[in-house]
Amino acid sequence: IKSHDLAVVPTYSFAANPPIHQPISISIIMIKGILIVNNHGKPRLTKFYQSVPTEAKQQQIIRRVYQQVCQRPDNFCNYLEGRSIPEWDDTKLIYRHYATLYFVFAVDQQESDLGILDLIQVFVEALDKCFENVCELDLIFHSDRVHYVLDEIVMGGMVLETNINSILTAIKDQGKLHTDSLTNVDASSAPSTIREKLGGETSRWAYNW
Numbered sequence: 001i002k003s004h005d006l007a008v009v010p011t012y013s014f015a016a017n018p019p020i021h022q023p024i025s026i027s028i029i030m031i032k033g034i035l036i037v038n039n040h041g042k043p044r045l046t047k048f049y050q051s052v053p054t055e056a057k058q059q060q061i062i063r064r065v066y067q068q069v070c071q072r073p074d075n076f077c078n079y080l081e082g083r084s085i086p087e088w089d090d091t092k093l094i095y096r097h098y099a100t101l102y103f104v105f106a107v108d109q110q111e112s113d114l115g116i117l118d119l120i121q122v123f124v125e126a127l128d129k130c131f132e133n134v135c136e137l138d139l140i141f142h143s144d145r146v147h148y149v150l151d152e153i154v155m156g157g158m159v160l161e162t163n164i165n166s167i168l169t170a171i172k173d174q175g176k177l178h179t180d181s182l183t184n185v186d187a188s189s190a191p192s193t194i195r196e197k198l199g200g201e202t203s204r205w206a207y208n209w
Helices: 055-070 115-133 136-141 143-153 166-189 191-197
Strands: 005-011 022-025 030-039 043-048 079-081 089-099 101-108
Touching: 030 055, 030 079, 030 166, 043 055, 043 101, 043 136, 043 143, 055 089, 055 101, 055 115, 079 115, 115 143, 115 166
Parallel strands: none
Antiparallel strands: 005 022, 030 043, 030 101, 079 089, 089 101
């Protein structure tokens, strides 16, 4: 790798004693994928940060991941080698099982197991605060909001934020912007506003509302 292929960027890493700034190749991804599947293997959220060429390959990965985690009792440790997933080399699976859902992170072998488990907990807590006791139906009917919460935590396979308060603040600000945009649209669609745009009561285009 040539020097101009490296970028010095601040990164969050759960590896032991990470440097504040480290040169990394733009192809290096610490989190290769995030999956949420229910107890029957149905995917409720999929996010692939390491490229998987086809949708068929993605479905194969989802099935393999589910087969590995669903066979493990809840009293087993929450991490295992992802050797049966050839699309992701040098990968381990770290997961948590909550009620009907498995939250699975496929990460690089160098990442800390406990650090990723904490990251999953932060993600679940953020969802719980966002939806007030999150359940599987929230992930189905509000998938856009779920992806937004995840994007506040992980982007491009790198961890952006782990502080739950900062994450919730960003989500709250986004919700306020969304509400304000809907209010502005409603106001601009009001009959009085439309009448004013058409020239008021004296306009030859006046309508009876």
